[in-house]
Amino acid sequence: MAKSGSIATKSLWTIGTYAASAILRFAGNIVLSRILGPEILGVVVIAQAIRVGCDLLTDLGLEQNVVHSRHGDDERFLNTVWTMQLLRGALVSLICLALAPILAHFYHVDTLILIAVSAAPLFNAMTSTALFTIAKRLDVRVRNLYEISSEAVGLAINIALAVTLRNVWAPILGILLSIAARSAMTWFLPHPRHRFLLDRTHAPSIFHFSKWIMLASLSLYAAVYVDRLYLGRIVTLAVLGIYGQARSIAELPNTVAGRLAFQIVFPFVAKHQDEIDPGTPARAELTRTRRHFLTLVLIGTATAMAWSDKAVLLLYGPRYAQAGWMLCLLLVGIWIAVISSLNEAIVFGRGQPRNVGLANAIRFFAMGATLPIGYALCGLPGVFFALPVSEVARYLILLKAQARFRLTYLAQDAALTLALAALFAAWIALRLTLGLNVPWALMRVG
Numbered sequence: 001m002a003k004s005g006s007i008a009t010k011s012l013w014t015i016g017t018y019a020a021s022a023i024l025r026f027a028g029n030i031v032l033s034r035i036l037g038p039e040i041l042g043v044v045v046i047a048q049a050i051r052v053g054c055d056l057l058t059d060l061g062l063e064q065n066v067v068h069s070r071h072g073d074d075e076r077f078l079n080t081v082w083t084m085q086l087l088r089g090a091l092v093s094l095i096c097l098a099l100a101p102i103l104a105h106f107y108h109v110d111t112l113i114l115i116a117v118s119a120a121p122l123f124n125a126m127t128s129t130a131l132f133t134i135a136k137r138l139d140v141r142v143r144n145l146y147e148i149s150s151e152a153v154g155l156a157i158n159i160a161l162a163v164t165l166r167n168v169w170a171p172i173l174g175i176l177l178s179i180a181a182r183s184a185m186t187w188f189l190p191h192p193r194h195r196f197l198l199d200r201t202h203a204p205s206i207f208h209f210s211k212w213i214m215l216a217s218l219s220l221y222a223a224v225y226v227d228r229l230y231l232g233r234i235v236t237l238a239v240l241g242i243y244g245q246a247r248s249i250a251e252l253p254n255t256v257a258g259r260l261a262f263q264i265v266f267p268f269v270a271k272h273q274d275e276i277d278p279g280t281p282a283r284a285e286l287t288r289t290r291r292h293f294l295t296l297v298l299i300g301t302a303t304a305m306a307w308s309d310k311a312v313l314l315l316y317g318p319r320y321a322q323a324g325w326m327l328c329l330l331l332v333g334i335w336i337a338v339i340s341s342l343n344e345a346i347v348f349g350r351g352q353p354r355n356v357g358l359a360n361a362i363r364f365f366a367m368g369a370t371l372p373i374g375y376a377l378c379g380l381p382g383v384f385f386a387l388p389v390s391e392v393a394r395y396l397i398l399l400k401a402q403a404r405f406r407l408t409y410l411a412q413d414a415a416l417t418l419a420l421a422a423l424f425a426a427w428i429a430l431r432l433t434l435g436l437n438v439p440w441a442l443m444r445v446g
Contacts (some may be wrong), residue, residue: 089125
């Protein structure tokens with residue numbers, strides 16, 4: 001049995017609370033899809049991509065700084081982080097505001113929508129540093145209770161607005177109010193007394209560590225959202241809305257992997273840097289936890305791929321039927337992304353953000369090159385080749401970095417990937433035996 005406070009116990013907390021969070025998110029998606037049409041959700045896909053882009057393109061990696069720095073518990077360090085966070089948030093909101101008319105014209109959406117969304121980075125910057133301290137101390141229980149509470153509040157806000165307004169402003173206002181509520185809730189967590197401060201010693205060290213975080217975040221955003229931005233120019237808003245729903249479902253395994261990676265694996269590796277060589281107890285614990293988590297993910301992923309069309313039709317209705325085959329193809333790349341997210345946290349934990357930035361940059365270039373080629377050859381289905389190609393490129397760069405400090409999991413990853421393929425094949429064989437079509441039957445090439 002896992003010891004209380006062990007990485008396995010913390011992982012169970014993360015996975016358990018995320019399962020509850022995923023149920024809330026699914027419920028929200030289903031309600032919104034039943035009330036709002038695909039064309040409205042297409043506008044939301046564009047607005048979200050622009051909002052997240054403005055936020056990530058100037059990411060200073062403040063949480064990673066607090067977790068990694070030996071001064072992370074120092075009040076002056078935390079106040080410097082908090083001040084930099086507020087200044088950055090205000091600047092990013094101003095940039096979003098200035099770009100709103102140009103981007104609205106480019107994507108043929110209402111300028112007022114993007115003007116409203118420009119307030120999101122500032123609202124997001126109004127959090128306390130409590131979450132950073134919780135992450136540093138590996139207080140997974142408190143962090144995940146906060147996450148699920150903020151998800152519940154956000155769901156209530158979005159459903160209330162959708163039922164009341166029933167137009168595009170419902171999800172847009174839902175985004176803003178959910179972020180504001182999430183920020184407000186952090187002030188109920190333990191935190192130092194915040195004041196404006198830019199310490200002459202701490203500020204330069206934060207910037208030094210952050211320059212590679214900014215590169216990683218820039219590349220991460222480009223790789224994760226370039227498909228949405230590309231499709232926003234070549235397909236209708238309705239098709240983009242359907243794709244957005246499929247993408248949001250497909251991202252669920254990678255989101256929980258991200259939480260596990262940066263709430264547990266990253267601080268665990270950072271804490272045990274000198275005691276995680278092959279054969280050590282820390283290495284054995286990390287390997288075991290990683291294997292158990294990926295086994296659960298592969299079972300869920302293979303099952304979701306095999307039954308994606310039926311699940312989408314049941315939950316979202318016939319208007320979103322095309323999301324079924326999209327979800328099936330997207331999950332191929334998401335499986336590789338899950339593995340890479342865990343590896344990325346290991347590289348971060350060893351203090352190598354430069355390699356993470358490089359891996360995400362390569363991922364972006366691979367996706368950017370594959371998207372138009374795939375679309376030219378196979379139409380919309382060809383776009384779905386971009387995700388697995390880009391994630392393999394990212395994986396290989398991270399693997400090279402991991403090899404330098406002997407923390408690779410190539411054999412484990414290969415074995416689990418083969419197991420996923422075998423389980424998926426078994427599900428497809430069962431479908432065919434029952435006289436059911438393959439889950440990608442609605443896909444049209446060209």
